[in-house]
Amino acid sequence: MGTAYIALGSNLGDRWATLSAAVRRLRAEPGIRVLVSSEFYETVPVNCPPGSGEFLNAVVAIETDREPHDILQLLQHIERQFGRVRSEPNSPRTLDLDLILYGDRVINWGEPPAGSPPPVTPDLVVPHPRMHERAFVLVPLAEVANGIGDAAVHPILKKTAQELLDPFLPKYADLSEPRPRVSFDPRPHPQTLTGLRALVTGSTSGIGATIANEFQFHGAEVIRHGRRERSDPNERFVSADLRDSANVDRLANEAWSMSDGLDILVCNAGADTLTGAAGKWSFDEKLEALLDIDLKATVRLSRDLGRRMKARGRGCIITVGWDQAETGMEGDSGELFAAVKGAVTCFTRSLALSLAPEVRVNCIAPGWIRTAWGQTASAVWQERVRTETPLEVWGLPEDVAAAALWLASPASGFITGQTIRVNGGAVRA
Numbered sequence: 001m002g003t004a005y006i007a008l009g010s011n012l013g014d015r016w017a018t019l020s021a022a023v024r025r026l027r028a029e030p031g032i033r034v035l036v037s038s039e040f041y042e043t044v045p046v047n048c049p050p051g052s053g054e055f056l057n058a059v060v061a062i063e064t065d066r067e068p069h070d071i072l073q074l075l076q077h078i079e080r081q082f083g084r085v086r087s088e089p090n091s092p093r094t095l096d097l098d099l100i101l102y103g104d105r106v107i108n109w110g111e112p113p114a115g116s117p118p119p120v121t122p123d124l125v126v127p128h129p130r131m132h133e134r135a136f137v138l139v140p141l142a143e144v145a146n147g148i149g150d151a152a153v154h155p156i157l158k159k160t161a162q163e164l165l166d167p168f169l170p171k172y173a174d175l176s177e178p179r180p181r182v183s184f185d186p187r188p189h190p191q192t193l194t195g196l197r198a199l200v201t202g203s204t205s206g207i208g209a210t211i212a213n214e215f216q217f218h219g220a221e222v223i224r225h226g227r228r229e230r231s232d233p234n235e236r237f238v239s240a241d242l243r244d245s246a247n248v249d250r251l252a253n254e255a256w257s258m259s260d261g262l263d264i265l266v267c268n269a270g271a272d273t274l275t276g277a278a279g280k281w282s283f284d285e286k287l288e289a290l291l292d293i294d295l296k297a298t299v300r301l302s303r304d305l306g307r308r309m310k311a312r313g314r315g316c317i318i319t320v321g322w323d324q325a326e327t328g329m330e331g332d333s334g335e336l337f338a339a340v341k342g343a344v345t346c347f348t349r350s351l352a353l354s355l356a357p358e359v360r361v362n363c364i365a366p367g368w369i370r371t372a373w374g375q376t377a378s379a380v381w382q383e384r385v386r387t388e389t390p391l392e393v394w395g396l397p398e399d400v401a402a403a404a405l406w407l408a409s410p411a412s413g414f415i416t417g418q419t420i421r422v423n424g425g426a427v428r429a
């Protein structure tokens with residue numbers, strides 16, 4: 001796979017929301033792996049019509065085996081999705097996406113030799129013909145290149161991103177000189193979970209960590225769980241191996257005591273049987289691990305804490321299933337996950353009846369979510385995601401977290417016993 005760099009810009013509408021969503025959209029694209037994204041930089045418009053507003057600019061580094069012309073078409077497609085309308089040059093725009101570097105490739109740079117066939121994509125020029133003249137590109141480019149240990153060498157000028165940026169730096173000694181400035185998210189975030197206490201199992205990485213972060217960002221007091229040891233005596237964290245029922249009971253007791261009760265439980269912890277050494281386990285070994293962690297621990301923990309919540313008069317429990325548990329998927333993994341996650345889904349409905357009306361219980365059923373396995377999945381799986389998902393992209397951990405936030409919030413107060421599919425519209429029967 002090659003490394004490429006994409007520049008992003010916006011000076012219309014909610015610029016921060018637009019750039020954030022555009023980065024997420026790139027992260028969700030099959031066949032592209034976003035390695036790092038720069039800070040967002042506030043910049044003055046350059047060679048734009050009078051009255052143009054300031055831009056937010058950023059750069060992302062990607063890893064891909066897709067051809068440059070395919071990347072260009074993707075970027076133009078995403079621009080249209082965000083409402084980009086092309087009119088006069090450098091006019092204000094909701095979103096601007098440019099492929100500025102693609103490894104050491106040189107495409108359509110200068111006049112083509114006499115007799116050359118017409119280019120496949122005439123409007124594709126790599127490297128970008130004006131990138132070396134624009135500080136609003138070079139500042140975030142140098143940041144992300146340094147972040148991944150890449151020089152980001154301009155294949156024509158034979159200079160690194162930092163070397164291209166260096167000539168701009170002396171003039172910035174004059175503090176009145178406009179320069180790219182790091183921008184921070186100006187939007188207020190509703191504290192929808194303020195005053196609520198939550199336990200999120202399996203929250204040291206991946207979907208669980210994202211849910212925990214989202215809850216905390218919206219005001220919740222969050223206890224995290226994993227198998228690692230607590231790193232700080234003051235850390236709100238409980239270490240427990242959920243394969244052992246005694247540890248499940250200890251987790252329930254410690255978490256309840258740590259917060260003097262809980263309002264929200266997210267049973268996210270699951271056995272990873274796809275990556276690492278576990279990927280080579282036998283069917284029976286994988287089944288045992290999934291039964292112990294994904295099913296038995298979920299049942300035991302949610303029954304225990306659910307009864308305490310019901311006795312106290314309030315609470316919310318969220319379990320995690322799988323969108324294809326009902327429709328089915330071929331192969332060992334399909335059989336394993338359908339059996340275990342299907343049981344979680346059915347248990348959730350019954351527990352919702354048992355704990356109503358004081359406690360709401362719902363299940364989130366993710367589809368193709370780009371976790372650690374999805375980051376390195378083969379081209380075959382990347383294409384399968386595209387063909388099986390109507391939205392034609394991966395889901396992200398943030399998509400699952402958004403659903404969990406809604407289910408945990410008062411906004412879903414009339415929702416219980418439901419399975420919410422977070423799967424880009426896949427409805428295969």
